[in-house]
Amino acid sequence: MTAIDDSPARDPDALRADMVRALRDQDGINSEPVAAAFATVPRHRFAPDAPVEVAYDLHRTVPVKKDENGLELSVMSAAHLQAVMLEQAGIEPGMKVLEIGSGGVNAAYLQELVGKQGEVTTVDIDRDVIDQARRCLDDAGYPQVRTVLADGESGVPGGAPYDRIMVTAAAWDIPPSWIRGLTAAGRLVVPLTLCGTTRSIAFDRDPDGDGLVSRSYSLARFVPMQGEGAAEERKAMLREGVALQTDEVRVPLNGQALNRALDTPRLERWSGAAYDLPDELELYLTLNLSSPARLHASNDVVECGVVEASALFGVPALVSEDSIAYRTRRENEDTGGFESGVIAHGPGAEALADEYVALLRRWAHDHRHRGAATFRYLPGPAPTPLPQNAVLRRHGIVTATWH
Ligand SMILES: C[S@@+](CC[C@H](N)C(=O)[O-])C[C@H]1O[C@@H](n2cnc3c(N)ncnc32)[C@H](O)[C@@H]1O
Numbered sequence: 001m002t003a004i005d006d007s008p009a010r011d012p013d014a015l016r017a018d019m020v021r022a023l024r025d026q027d028g029i030n031s032e033p034v035a036a037a038f039a040t041v042p043r044h045r046f047a048p049d050a051p052v053e054v055a056y057d058l059h060r061t062v063p064v065k066k067d068e069n070g071l072e073l074s075v076m077s078a079a080h081l082q083a084v085m086l087e088q089a090g091i092e093p094g095m096k097v098l099e100i101g102s103g104g105v106n107a108a109y110l111q112e113l114v115g116k117q118g119e120v121t122t123v124d125i126d127r128d129v130i131d132q133a134r135r136c137l138d139d140a141g142y143p144q145v146r147t148v149l150a151d152g153e154s155g156v157p158g159g160a161p162y163d164r165i166m167v168t169a170a171a172w173d174i175p176p177s178w179i180r181g182l183t184a185a186g187r188l189v190v191p192l193t194l195c196g197t198t199r200s201i202a203f204d205r206d207p208d209g210d211g212l213v214s215r216s217y218s219l220a221r222f223v224p225m226q227g228e229g230a231a232e233e234r235k236a237m238l239r240e241g242v243a244l245q246t247d248e249v250r251v252p253l254n255g256q257a258l259n260r261a262l263d264t265p266r267l268e269r270w271s272g273a274a275y276d277l278p279d280e281l282e283l284y285l286t287l288n289l290s291s292p293a294r295l296h297a298s299n300d301v302v303e304c305g306v307v308e309a310s311a312l313f314g315v316p317a318l319v320s321e322d323s324i325a326y327r328t329r330r331e332n333e334d335t336g337g338f339e340s341g342v343i344a345h346g347p348g349a350e351a352l353a354d355e356y357v358a359l360l361r362r363w364a365h366d367h368r369h370r371g372a373a374t375f376r377y378l379p380g381p382a383p384t385p386l387p388q389n390a391v392l393r394r395h396g397i398v399t400a401t402w403h
Contacts, residue, residue, distance in 0.1 A: 012044045015056035019043075019079055022058055028083035033091070037112035038083065045140040046105035046133075047076050064103060065128060072223050074129045076103050077168060081200070084218050086113065088202040089164050089189045094118050098159065098181065100152030101168035101222075104133035107145045110166070121159045123148040125227050151227035155181040162186060170198050170222040172231035172247065173393040174377050179212065188212065191220045192375075193231060194391055194398065195286045196245050196294035196314055198222060201375055211396070214375040219279045232394070238262060241298030242307060244317065244324075249392065251291045257322040261346030262306060268328075268343055269353045273364030275329040275340035283373060284363045285316035285327065287400045288389055290355065293317045295326050308343055318356050323348035325356045340364070366402070373400045 020039050023029040029038060044055040047062040054060055056079070064074040082105070091097060091113040099107050102124035110120045124130040127149055134147045148156050152167070155177035163183050167190040178188055188203045200220040203212035224231060235245045236255035242262070244253060275281070286292055297311035308328045317326040323346025332339035340360045344353040379396040391398040 010053060012042065012052050012056070015052060016043065019056045019058060023080060023083050026058065026080060028058070028080040028087075030087050033113055034083060034086050034109075037086070037109040038079070040112055041105060041108045042140050043079070043105055046103065046108070046136045048136070050076075064132070065126065073226070074103065074124075074126060075223060076105060077222070081220055082106050082109065085166065085168075085189050085200050085220075086110075088200060088216050088218065089166055089187060090202075091164055095163035096159065096161075097121070097164045097166065098123070098156055098162045099166045099168060100155075100178075101225075102130055102133045102147065103168075104136040104140070104142075104145075106166070106168060107133065107147075108137060108140060108142045111142050111145050119146070119159065120144075121146040121148060121156050121162075123150050123152050123156050125149075125151050151229075152225075153177065153227055153229040157181070164189070167191060167225075168222065169225045170220075170231075171225050171229065172233075173229060173395050174203075174212070174379070175229055175395055176379060179377075179379055187215075191222045192398070193224075193247070194283075195247055195292050195316070196233075197282060197286055197316075199283065203375070203377060206376060209378065210380075211376055211378040214373075216371065217373065217375065239301075241301035242311075243296045244293045244319065245296070246293035246319075247391075248292060251293055251319060252321050253293065253319070254321050258319065258324050258346070261323050261349075264345050264347075264349075266343050266345055267349040267353055268341060269357050270330070270339055270341040271357050271360040271364070272335070273340055273361045274335040274368065275338035275360075276336075277368060277370065280368070280370060280372060281327075281340070281360075281363055282316055283400075284367060284402065285356075285359060287373070287391070288359055289316060289318045290389075291319055293319050295324070318352050320346075320348045320352060322346050323352050325349065325352035327356070327360070372402050374403070375400050 044052045047055040050062045058080045062076040093115040094117040095114045096119045099122040102122040107122040130149045160181040161183040165188045170193045191200045199217040201217045206213040236253040238259040294314045295311045295317040297307035325344035329338045342353045342356040
């Protein structure tokens with residue numbers, strides 16, 4: 001029998017004060033204006049159907065809308081992620097800001113940050129979401145925020161140029177309207193998905209060209225962008241519980257041959273290098289493997305020993321027509337905790353393992369720290385030949401350099 005929780009709901013003001021303290025402690029909030037915005041906005045009023053403790057939980061999202069298969073189309077983002085992105089955005093009083101992907105609460109934070117002289121527009125592709133955002137904003141005392149129903153792919157040209165554009169759905173590309181819609185000193189904060197893994201990247205205009213250059217990035221998870229800008233992803237089911245995904249057109253995804261490869265004996269290679277900062281390493285691998293995909297395995301498959309546990313939440317894989325290699329780890333005191341390694345299968349296992357292990361070593365030796373990457377987005381037709389390891393998108397290319 002489930003125990004009934006009859007403890008009284010906690011006071012929202014007290015929960016909000018606790019949330020702000022915890023966001024400071026956990027490096028979500030680093031500035032006084034963002035702290036003041038989070039201390040002011042009555043967050044629970046934007047999640048009227050959720051328990052108040054959930055609305056003020058740092059790391060929990062609140063469901064807003066799902067599709068017929070139960071996939072989340074809209075959520076109220078977790079407070080920690082919102083704080084990190086608002087810090088990345090560096091919003092100042094008087095600014096004009098566009099939020100793409102609505103819900104209400106983040107727009108209310110934005111309004112607090114831009115103050116009376118600033119302007120906030122929030123756009124959503126979903127009528128139910130934007131209607132609820134409108135109701136909540138009015139109810140919470142933010143009638144001045146402009147709500148727009150539209151596909152954010154085209155921006156909201158009526159209000160452009162914006163000092164800041166903040167995207168709150170996982171984007172696969174950066175459409176021209178977002179770059180055009182920024183002021184000369186404007187900044188775009190966007191959760192960009194690269195081969196199945198998403199980073200919230202703060203981009204400024206690149207002084208060396210007509211593109212964008214990153215100033216910070218942070219691991220993020222978002223519902224996918226819908227509409228014209230939706231991701232172009234390819235997936236292959238190798239067998240029950242084992243899937244590969246990639247958004248790179250040049251990567252071969254031969255599901256049958258790779259499934260056969262999994263039945264061949266595994267080749268295990270150890271790098272002798274430390275495994276830590278997993279999100280930074282994963283990003284480096286995703287952008288530097290010559291033929292990257294993401295390998296996912298279910299619990300059952302991992303328990304049977306077919307695939308390592310590193311694939312439970314997705315792991316960067318290197319694939320060829322008939323072979324596959326992916327990262328693993330083991331405890332090793334000499335490397336300080338864990339050592340990284342590679343599992344490879346198939347006729348080309350040796351070559352794939354060599355390439356993979358070389359990257360694990362290079363990262364550990366040269367780039368093993370936070371913030372090692374600088375991203376660039378170059379709009380327009382892709383240059384030929386394509387720069388090494390550039391990620392090809394519909395409207396431009398993404399490149400990364402490592403320091
Ligand atoms: C994570 S929710 C936004 C959370 C919100 N910013 C908040 O205050 O918590 C992502 C939203 O993006 C919207 N969305 C997805 N694709 C879109 C598009 N192409 N244009 C505008 N909105 C889009 C979804 O409908 C969803 O409501």
